[in-house]
Amino acid sequence: MRNETPSRAAAPGDGLVRTGAVVFIVGAVATLATMAPLFLGTEPFPPIAWAVCMLMGVGFAIAGAGVLRSVAAQRRQAKSAAGPAEAR
Secondary structure, eight states, rough: OOOOOOOOOTTTTTHHHHHHHHHHHHHHHHHHHHHHHHTTOOOOOOHHHHHHHHHHHHHHHHHHHHHHHHHHHHHHHHHHHOOOTOOO
């Protein structure tokens, strides 16, 4: 019996998605840490801490770019597999 599951090699965009997820998580943790003093009634963090919170959006954008890159690679692969008769 032959294994029909394709090997899971790194596809184009996988690295960007992973990097974006890590950057997003760092931004989410920074957001939680920055918001905590507001609820606890303590001294708020300096503005640089608020700037680190922007990493959530940056991570989301990086992951989105990775998804778009992966989609483009899959479309190119499907178009080349279809052959010249199907490519219009």
